[in-house]
Amino acid sequence: MPPSEASAPRPGDPAAPVPHPGDHEIETLAEFDEVVAGRGSLAGHRVQAVDLTDRTDALLTVDTTDAVFLGCPMHPDAAARVRASGALVFPPVPGLPFDPYRARLYTPGDLYAGLSDGGYDATPDARAYAWFQRTKADGDVFASMLRAVHDDSVSDALDELLHGERVVGVMGGHRMARGTDAYAGAARLGRSLARAGLTVATGGGPGAMEAANLGAYTAPYDDAVLDEALELLAKAPSFTPSVTEWARAAFAVRERWPSGGDSVGIPTWFYGHEPPNAFASHLAKYFANATREDGLLARSNAGVIFLPGAAGTVQEIFDNATPNYYESRGEPTPMVLVDREHWTTRLPAWPLLQALAKDRPMARRVTLVDTVAEAAGALAALSD
Template structure:
């Protein structure tokens, strides 16, 4: 169940010009006989040389498409722009889709350091230190491609964001509660979106994955995962336990994770079926909250979660995103005593349209009902 359940996807003229697979490429040529003004994105065209030698490519753009040199010369002569693949990168800056867990964790059996996820983080660490403008451009192109793919994926979806810290360990009641939350949201027809990392984020994605199964599945999965409570000291053992759950119960429910290599020491969790991973944390943070139009649940967390509360409150306060996003804060003692964000949030909301869209609940199991209540 890897598809995001959405209403009919709206028509977007810009997306309609994009060709993102070889099947799309062949279909467009069969139907129109032309590539004029198309954007061909990360499609391997090495087997389409004869077609490319004679096709109308006026105004077309080829982004990271492997092709024979004679084909590249021909389409340039026909009026196309060709941005060739960049050799030696551990990622594709022109990618047409978000990541999957299997893609980021390929070669996990050889150790986490051998995975594309770890290799991309290592590249990021090297290049951000030397200030290479070419590397900066590649990161920006990659992140824009991921944003475009995420927009296409989530068009029309009722997305609920679940925010919380990475320190929440498997095997705890807090983790189990976050998983139940994700399951109930998914069963209610929402698409669960998280920061894509460990802890509370993983738990919510796990719950969404468990949604199509009987309730006993989640209980058993929690026991299996508890044998590797944290991604430290071994990311491999932690991720391996997640893939063991996925293998035992294949075909789980879909959800989205939006992590970042900026926090590359926090690996992505394997329960988000779709992973929109960014280099730029600010782009990732704003994008996660902006796409959570059906509401945001804030579990107990530290500085990062506090930042997310007020990052989300600001457009609600000014009305810059239209109707205010419902906000549910979970754990009264945490948000009124330990980190008293709730009094400030309530003071900001007083007398504004967002006031009716914020609530504080003490139990995590009350969050889905509270979300429905403040949505009206």
């Protein structure tokens, strides 16, 4: 599983960096010091979002030929010297509510910093959404470049985190309220998947997504903990009318049980009115929804479970079905649809999915079950 946080993040807490496996990428000060001490050269390296203001002496002497510094604060003398020696320096961008060069994924504590004192509107998550709303249609090439750089940095960090992991996607509607049987069922599903050794990945938002991340979070604890957590969360059933109270209820659960299990959420500021949930230990939040959707499904290498949802979940079903339909070299990934009535009558995606699967290798990897309690077993059966 992905590396656990040392303790549950609270709003404002710093997050531990995720180690980078690449030989030429430096994402922490410790990695910088190790490379300088061990190799005596930064030539050809990429240094990403590392504060180098206290490393002026090293930067004034070490070889930085063909190095690239992305968003690294440094003394003006050091910046001038590394540029003169052939390095590219992309300085930090002042006034942004996010770091476009960030080297790691977000944690709930990152996105909800300031929640306790100023409410949701004061958090980096809300301020990044407000910035996006102001700039997404103004035609400013600089703003669009910053969004693209940020999202590419997030994808890089997500690949690092999930390298070698068996990832199962859990999709479903954002309207599923805390305190309902459906929410509890989705949470138990997330718990079962995590206990089976899978990394649970969701869209990172509220509803079914939060429930699955909650289940993974409570997986290391006794079963009774999830029941207690569900009871506490039911006091703030939805992110409307107050994201602040909804989020505070989640952080209260995290504070009571601080050593939760890991999972991944992949939300987007494109749907910024849907806040990220606080139970995904790692949040890969994007500006571009298309990048986010493709990344979530493509990384679900152990299969995807589709809980009842609306337009977004229908889109995800067929976004997932398309590469499975054309898969010719390997095995299609399992697809489990939950709730027969929902997917055959209310939103009849299942008949079309069956028609696509007919006479294709994917036919043996898709199934429809009646209840969420059957989903984990169905996924395991398709994976054999």
